[in-house]
Amino acid sequence: MKNYRLLVAAILALMLAACASQSGSSYSRTQTRSEQTVRLGVVESVRNVTIEGTQSGVGAVAGAAVGGLGGSNIGGGKGSTVGAVLGAVVGGVAGNAIEGSTTKQAGLEITVKLDNGQLTAITQEADEQFRPGERVRILSGGGATRVTH
Numbered sequence: 001m002k003n004y005r006l007l008v009a010a011i012l013a014l015m016l017a018a019c020a021s022q023s024g025s026s027y028s029r030t031q032t033r034s035e036q037t038v039r040l041g042v043v044e045s046v047r048n049v050t051i052e053g054t055q056s057g058v059g060a061v062a063g064a065a066v067g068g069l070g071g072s073n074i075g076g077g078k079g080s081t082v083g084a085v086l087g088a089v090v091g092g093v094a095g096n097a098i099e100g101s102t103t104k105q106a107g108l109e110i111t112v113k114l115d116n117g118q119l120t121a122i123t124q125e126a127d128e129q130f131r132p133g134e135r136v137r138i139l140s141g142g143g144a145t146r147v148t149h
Contacts, residue, residue, distance in 0.1 A: 026125075036141030041114040043134045043147075049123060051107040110147045112136060122147050 106126040113119055122138065122145050130136065130147065137148050 034142045036139045039114050039138045039140070041112040041120075041136060041138065043130050043132050043136055044111040044113050044119065045132055046111075046130050047109040048126070049107045049109050051105045051123070051125065110136075112138060112147065114138070 107123055108126045108130065109121055109123045110130050111119060111121045120138065124146055128149070130149075134149070139146050139148060
């Protein structure tokens with residue numbers, strides 16, 4: 001039972017490590033110390049959206065491992081083998097679903113009218129509030145675009 005708890009804790013840690021931020025305020029290491037293009041504009045509209053959770057496979061593998069261990073304790077001989085296989089399948093499906101649901105985030109789709117008249121929309125984490133009519137900056141570079149005040 002102690003090994004089972006340790007395995008579950010390790011799986012949860014891996015799932016949390018797989019979470020990637022899509023925040024307007026977070027930068028990856030590769031995005032630092034690189035030039036970004038700055039465009040200015042005014043927020044036209046803001047819409048609440050959901051950013052889907054990650055499907056890295058970590059949840060499925062972890063769930064399969066836990067399910068296989070749990071299922072192998074059912075019966076003996078062939079029953080144990082069948083239990084392990086069924087437990088691994090059910091655990092893999094459940095682990096994948098858990099990973100997706102625990103890593104989804106609230107987001108914003110921000111539509112901005114740039115000073116040149118062009119409309120653009122950026123979706124990012126809802127860690128900063130934007131209102132129609134606000135003047136904002138759009139930063140692009142390093143493979144990411146974000147809206148900031």
